[in-house]
């Protein structure tokens with residue numbers, strides 16, 4: 001056990017994930033359409049309209065991540081939020097025209113970074 005080293009690493013990784021979560025928050029806030037929402041975007045997991053909603057997953061995410069996570073948020077929570085965000089960003093990327101493998105748009109760049117990070121975490125676990 002090396003508490004000092006572990007603590008420092010965790011803080012750094014946590015800070016990094018918190019930074020990574022800025023982009024999907026911005027995108028989801030801009031893209032999810034609450035015009036027809038009977039709850040005005042206030043996600044309710046027990047509401048059948050919410051669970052079957054086209055924006056349900058993104059809306060649920062946004063309700064959990066509308067404000068930046070506290071610096072003391074657990075890494076597990078942050079990684080969960082990050083992988084859900086990756087799923088959303090991936091699923092919506094094809095909306096416009098297909099992106100080439102080396103695409104340099106914000107979405108692809110973010111996905112590349114976030115997925116690369118999640119992959120390194122998985123190998124370590």
Ligand SMILES: [Zn+2]
Nearest residue numbers: 099103105108
């Ligand atoms: Zn792209």
